[in-house]
Structure formats: C-alpha cells, structure tokens
Amino acid sequence: MxxxxxxxxxxxxxxxxxxxxxNLEEGNIYGLLGMNxxxxxxxxxxxxxxxxxxxxxxxxxxxxxxxxxxxxxREIFYLPEEFALxxxxxxxxxxxxxxxxxxxxxxxxxxxxxxxQLDLTQKLSEYSxxxxxxxxxxxxxxxxxxxxxxxxxxxxxxxxxxxxxRKTVASAMTPERSFLISTHQVRDMENLIDPLVxxxxxxxxxxxxxxxxxxxxxxxxxxxEPAPGSGIxxxxxxxxxYYAIGKTSSPEEESALDLEVLFNGVVSDPAGIGGxxxxxxx
Amino acid sequence: xxxxxxxxREEYYxxxxxxxxxxxxxxxxxxxxxxxxxxxxxxxxxxxFDYQESIGGYLYVAGFIFTSMCLARSMHTRLGxxxxxxxxxxxxxxxxxxxxxxxxxxxxxxxxxxxxSSALTEGFMALFWHHAVPLFRPFDRxxxxxxxxxxxxxxxFLMGAxxxxxxxxxxxxxSLLAFAVSLGLVAGLLVRFVYRDYYTSMVAGTFHINGEDxxxxxxxxxxxxxxxxxxxxxxxxxxLSPFFWAVTYFRIKEAEAKDAV
Numbered sequence: 001m002x003x004x005x006x007x008x009x010x011x012x013x014x015x016x017x018x019x020x021x022x023n024l025e026e027g028n029i030y031g032l033l034g035m036n037x038x039x040x041x042x043x044x045x046x047x048x049x050x051x052x053x054x055x056x057x058x059x060x061x062x063x064x065x066x067x068x069x070x071x072x073x074r075e076i077f078y079l080p081e082e083f084a085l086x087x088x089x090x091x092x093x094x095x096x097x098x099x100x101x102x103x104x105x106x107x108x109x110x111x112x113x114x115x116x117q118l119d120l121t122q123k124l125s126e127y128s129x130x131x132x133x134x135x136x137x138x139x140x141x142x143x144x145x146x147x148x149x150x151x152x153x154x155x156x157x158x159x160x161x162x163x164x165x166r167k168t169v170a171s172a173m174t175p176e177r178s179f180l181i182s183t184h185q186v187r188d189m190e191n192l193i194d195p196l197v198x199x200x201x202x203x204x205x206x207x208x209x210x211x212x213x214x215x216x217x218x219x220x221x222x223x224x225e226p227a228p229g230s231g232i233x234x235x236x237x238x239x240x241x242y243y244a245i246g247k248t249s250s251p252e253e254e255s256a257l258d259l260e261v262l263f264n265g266v267v268s269d270p271a272g273i274g275g276x277x278x279x280x281x282x
Numbered sequence: 283x284x285x286x287x288x289x290x291r292e293e294y295y296x297x298x299x300x301x302x303x304x305x306x307x308x309x310x311x312x313x314x315x316x317x318x319x320x321x322x323x324x325x326x327x328x329x330x331f332d333y334q335e336s337i338g339g340y341l342y343v344a345g346f347i348f349t350s351m352c353l354a355r356s357m358h359t360r361l362g363x364x365x366x367x368x369x370x371x372x373x374x375x376x377x378x379x380x381x382x383x384x385x386x387x388x389x390x391x392x393x394x395x396x397x398x399s400s401a402l403t404e405g406f407m408a409l410f411w412h413h414a415v416p417l418f419r420p421f422d423r424x425x426x427x428x429x430x431x432x433x434x435x436x437x438x439f440l441m442g443a444x445x446x447x448x449x450x451x452x453x454x455x456x457s458l459l460a461f462a463v464s465l466g467l468v469a470g471l472l473v474r475f476v477y478r479d480y481y482t483s484m485v486a487g488t489f490h491i492n493g494e495d496x497x498x499x500x501x502x503x504x505x506x507x508x509x510x511x512x513x514x515x516x517x518x519x520x521x522l523s524p525f526f527w528a529v530t531y532f533r534i535k536e537a538e539a540k541d542a543v
Contacts (some may be wrong), residue, residue, distance in 0.1 A: 050367045050539035070285070073370035084361035088295065096292045100285075100370045 001026040001147070001178055002047060007056035009039075009046060016042055018202045019056065026146070027175045031193025032182040033263050038199045040182040041081070044149050047180070048078050061146060074101060077140035081152040085132055087125040090118075093139075101143035109142035115168055116161070129156045137165070141172045150181045154188040166192045186259040196259070198266050198274070205274035206266050210257055216276045218248045218255040219262070233273050234265035245273060285371040289379035290387075297383075300348070301391075308340055308392075309399045316403050320411040333400045333418035334425065341392055341432055349384040349439040350451035357537055358447045364539070373535040380443075381527065385436040389429045393420045430519075437523035437530075444533040 002024040009017040016039045024030055034040045045051040046058070049065035049072065058065050063072035086093070098104040113120055116134040118127070127135060133156055140148055154162045169179060170192060183189050196213065198206040206213075217233070223241045226232045234245040243261040266273050312333075319331055356366040369376070400418035408414040419425065442454025 045539050048368065050364070052538060068367070068373075070370040070372055073368055076368070078364070078368055080364050082361055083364060084359070086296065092295060096288070096295060099288050 001061060002180075003057070003059045004047075005057040007046070007058060008054045009042065009051065010054060016202055017046075017053075020203060022197065022204050022207065024178070024180065024197075024207075026178050027173075028195060029169065029173065029179040029181065029193050030195055030197055031186075031189050031259075032180060032197045032199065033186065033259075034182075034199035035267060036184075039202065040199055041151055043199060044078070044151055044180065044182055048076055048149055049073070050078075075146040076149065077101075077143050077145040077147070078149040079133070079136050079140055079151065079153060081155060083132070083136065085124045085127075085136075087123065089123050090120045090135070093124060097139070098143070101145065103144040105142050105144060108144075109138055112138035112141050112168060115164060130158060130161055133157065134161065134165075137168070141168070144177075146177055148177070148179045150179065152183055152185070153181060154183065154185050162188050186263060190259055193259075196262075198263060200267050200270055200274075203270075205270045206277045208277045212277070213257060213262065214248075214254055216248060217245050217262075217273065218253055219257055220244050220246070220255060234261075234269060236261050236264055247276070285375045286379050286382070289369075289371060289376060290383060293379060293383045297348075304340070304344060305395055305399075308395065309402070312336070312399050312403045313406070316407055316415070320407055320413060323411075323413075331415050333396065333416070334422060337393070337396050337418070337425065338428060340396075341389060341428060342435075345384070345388055345392070345432055345436060346439045346454075347451050348388065349436045350443050350454055352380055352384055352440070353443040353534075354448075354450060357444065357534070360540060363537070367537065367539060374531060377527065377531050377534055380440060381437075384440065385433050385523075389432045393425060393429060396420070434519065434523045437526035441526040441530045441533070444530045444537075 002022065004020055004022040007017050007020040007022075008015065009020075020043075022043075032040050032043070042051060046053055047060055047065055049060075049068040052066045061072055061075050063069050065072065088096075094106070094109070098106075098109075110120070113135070116131075116138060118131060118135055118138065124132065124135065133153065137150070137153065154165060157165060166188075169181075173179070181189060181193055183193075194211075195209040196206060197204060221238070221241055221243055225237075225242050226235055226244045231246045232244045233247065236243045238261070243258060245261065245265040248255075316331055355362045357363055366376075397418045397420045404414040404417055438458065439451070439454050442457065443450050446453040
C-alpha cells in the first residue's frame with residue numbers, strides 16, 4: 001500500500017530523512033511513534049503529497065505522492081493535528097466537500113456523529129476543538145477512503161471521547177482500509193494500533209506487528225532492579241518497580257507489552273533492541 | 283468539469299458575504315449620491331451623474347483586490363493549505379475555477395449588478411423627485427472594453443495571489459511599478475538605439491513626440507511602424523493572460539505544506 005525506498009527529505013540543508021525505507025501493508029492500523037522532531041508529521045505529509053521528497057522512490061496506493069493525483073487524494077483522508085474549519089453549517093460542509101469523495105456515505109456519517117454525540121444542527125464554528133476533531137473523523141470515516149492518516153487524533157479529546165475514538169476506529173476497520181496514526185499518547189492507542197512503526201533520527205528503527213515484537217522480546221515487571229548481565233537489554237523505573245526488556249528464549253514465550261516502555265527501549269538502543277527487528281522493517 | 287463546478291460552488295459559499303457587502307456598498311453609494319444630487323439640484327444646477335464612469339473603480343480596484351486575496355487563506359496559511367493541498371482535484375482545475383470566478387463571473391456579475399442598481403436607484407428617483415438620469419448601459423462598448431481589459435489584467439493579480447505569501451495586492455502593485463520603471467528604462471535605451479540617426483548627442487535636440495511622424499521619419503526599422511501596434515495588441519490580448527496563468531499554474535502545482543514540523 002505504501003512503499004518508501006531510500007527516501008531523502010530535508011528542511012533547508014538539514015536532512016530529516018536519509019535513505020528512509022518503509023513498507024506498509026493494507027488492512028492494518030499502523031501506529032507511528034517517534035520523539036518530538038523525529039519527523040512523524042513530515043513523513044505523513046510526504047506520504048500524502050503535501051511535501052515533496054528530495055530523493056528516493058515513493059509509492060502510495062499505486063501513485064507517486066509528489067504528483068498529487070486526484071485519484072490518490074480521493075483515497076486518502078488526512079486528519080491533521082491542527083486544522084481550520086469554515087464557519088458554515090454541517091449541512092453545507094457536507095454539500096461542499098462530500099462530492100469530492102465518491103463513496104461518501106451520509107448514513108455512515110450520521111451514525112458516527114451519533115456515536116460522537118455531535119449536534120448536526122450546530123454551525124461548525126460553534127463546536128469545541130474536540131468536537132471539530134470528532135466531526136472531521138466522522139467525515140473521514142464516512143468518506144470510505146482506503147487510507148486514513150490521523151495525526152495526534154486523541155489530542156484535545158476528553159477521556160470518554162478517547163475511548164469512543166478507539167472503538168469507532170476499530171469498528172470501521174475493513175480489509176481494504178488502513179489507518180496510519182501518529183501519536184505521542186501511546187497509552188491512548190494501546191489495544192488499537194498494530195503494527196508499530198518507530199521513527200528515530202531519520203530512520204525507521206522498528207516496523208513490526210505486536211506479535212512479531214512479542215516473538216523477539218519479552219517484558220517483565222519486577223520489584224527490584226534487574227541485575228546487569230541477566231540478559232536484560234533495557235530497564236526502566238516505573239511506579240511500583242522496574243520494567244525490563246529482554247530477548248525471548250523461544251518464539252513461543254509470551255509476555256504483555258507496554259508500548260511506552262517498548263518505545264523508550266527501542267529509542268534508547270536503536271542498534272541493540274531496534275536491531276532485533278531489522279529484517280521486519282523492509 | 284464536475285470538479286470545477288464543485289470548486290466554484292465552494293468559492294461562491296466562501297465569498298458570498300464579501301460579495302453582498304460589496305453589492306450593498308455599491309448600491310448605497312449610487313443611491314446616496316443620486317439622492318443628494320437630486321436634493322441639491324432643487325436649489326441650483328448640479329453636474330449630471332453618469333453610471334458609465336462609476337464602474338471603473340469597483341471593477342478594477344475591488345476586483346484586483348479580491349483576485350489578489352483569492353488564494354490567501356487556502357494556499358498561504360498554515361491551517362488553510364491542508365485542505366487546499368488535500369483537495370482531490372488537479373492543479374489546473376483549481377486554477378480554472380479561480381479564473382472563472384475572479385476574471386469572468388466577477389466582472390459580468392458586477393456589470394449586471396450595476397445595471398440593476400442603476401435601474402432601482404433611478405426608479406426610486408423618478409418616483410420621489412420626478413427626475414432620473416440614463417441607466418447604466420451594460421452593453422456599451424466602453425463597458426465591454428473595460429471588462430475585457432479587466433479579464434486580461436486580472437491574470438497579473440492572480441499570479442500575485444499565488445506567488446506572494448502575504449500583502450498580495452500591495453506587492454503585486456509594487457512589482458508592476460518596478461517592472462514599469464524597468465521597462466521604461468529599457469524602452470528609453472531602445473528608442474535611443476532605434477532612432478540613433480536623430481540623436482546628435484545624449485539628448486535629442488528637437489524631438490517632437492508625434493508617434494506617426496517619428497516612426498515614419500526617423501525609425502531605422504520601418505517594419506516597426508507597420509507591425510508595432512498589431513504586435514503590441516497581440517501580446518496584450520493574446521499572450522499576457524495565458525502567460526500569467528501558466529506561471530500561476532506552476533506556482534499552484536509546486537506549492538508545498540509549510541511549517542510541517
């Protein structure tokens with residue numbers, strides 16, 4: 001669905017991505033994680049054609065994103081972290097923008113809006129930030145595009161809305177549809193995103209399903225700090241003890257994954273822990 | 283075609299408040315001017331009001347300002363450009379929609395609105411003061427020519443709208459002034475070269491500005507006197523707007539998201 005090969009992108013002379021490689025398959029809810037300034041939003045913008053790569057190849061839904069072909073854009077709905085909505089009614093918004101998405105379903109839209117408890121008689125400008133976000137998400141889901149790009153979708157949502165968001169996205173999944181969700185709020189996305197993509201220092205250092213991660217590493221929570229040299233690759237102090245990441249002794253060994261600890265571990269040791277997933281990245 | 287229609291519809295709903303305000307201002311000015319004129323006329327003679335002369339300001343000044351601003355929020359603001367870039371339409375469809383809206387619908391709409399305003403105003407004046415002046419004539423040659431000039435010149439402001447990221451109108455006007463000054467300098471040098479036989483020093487002695495005579499008498503290139511005007515007209519009417527539309531197209535096509543991080 002998305003293939004980036006040796007992609008280079010820079011702001012001015014400062015390179016952000018250097019020969020970045022990424023392959024995303026259809027029918028998944030990808031979680032894109034990375035530290036501040038890692039280039040998550042930039043990557044999403046390159047994928048959606050809003051920014052041009054400087055070198056390398058890119059294929060998004062069979063199109064070169066840099067050409068911004070309408071057939072590609074018709075299959076992508078991108079919910080940015082910050083956005084502007086016109087000061088018009090919901091009805092007029094639908095009238096003006098839904099025709100650009102040929103599979104837009106009014107019925108589905110109303111269903112999602114009911115789930116999000118949005119009053120469709122209100123003007124868009126009267127909505128709060130969170131309501132606007134939910135409105136756009138409902139519009140994007142009802143557009144039935146093949147790819148939904150969500151940049152920090154839970155920012156600005158209240159606690160019940162975050163739960164609604166997870167349920168709605170999970171229920172909207174089909175084998176033809178994919179989500180690419182960039183987030184800092186790993187906890188908000190637990191039990192939703194799978195596979196994980198971790199972007200660090202201009203490279204993808206992890207691109208693997210959670211099952212694939214579990215096969216290679218194990219996580220355990222202990223009261224005492226694990227002794228060095230006990231096969232532990234990373235340790236993190238958490239309330240009530242320590243989280244430790246180690247290699248699995250067999251692929252059948254299973255342990256619960258904490259995405260935040262996993263992210264911290266992979267980013268702190270991209271060559272070591274990240275290196276375990278080298279063959280999964282392409 | 284369908285996409286252009288959708289874009290035009292979006293433009294209409296986005297701009298209708300501005301159009302209503304402009305319409306109200308134009309009608310208000312017509313009505314008030316005429317009312318005051320008729321009132322003052324009771325106490326002595328006043329000059330005739332001519333609708334034909336009044337349209338130029340609204341057509342050119344307001345039209346060029348509107349055209350200059352037509353991409354400001356969509357293409358040049360950090361939040362607005364997301365929708366602009368993600369809109370599933372070709373760059374040329376976006377451009378065509380803007381040309382139709384600002385270079386065609388605006389002047390035609392303004393001319394028709396001016397006619398309707400004049401009809402309403404003069405109808406009222408006839409009823410109230412028992413006196414009216416001729417209505418605005420939308421198909422008058424001068425009006426049609428003004429519309430045609432507007433169509434050509436608005437392409438420059440459309441390019442300014444795409445090219446400049448802020449203060450689009452002022453920057454376009456200043457660029458045009460800078461271009462005119464540069465062109466004047468080049469033209470001065472060309473005149474010095476083309477009419478070099480006439481010059482005896484750096485400054486021509488008795489140089490009478492009489493186009494026909496100068497061209498015929500002193501020009502070293504007589505074909506200029508024959509082809510200069512048609513060539514100029516061709517460049518103005520046939521080349522100027524397509525050239526600026528093409529530049530605008532490439533600017534729209536190459537637009538990228540800004541402040542992505």
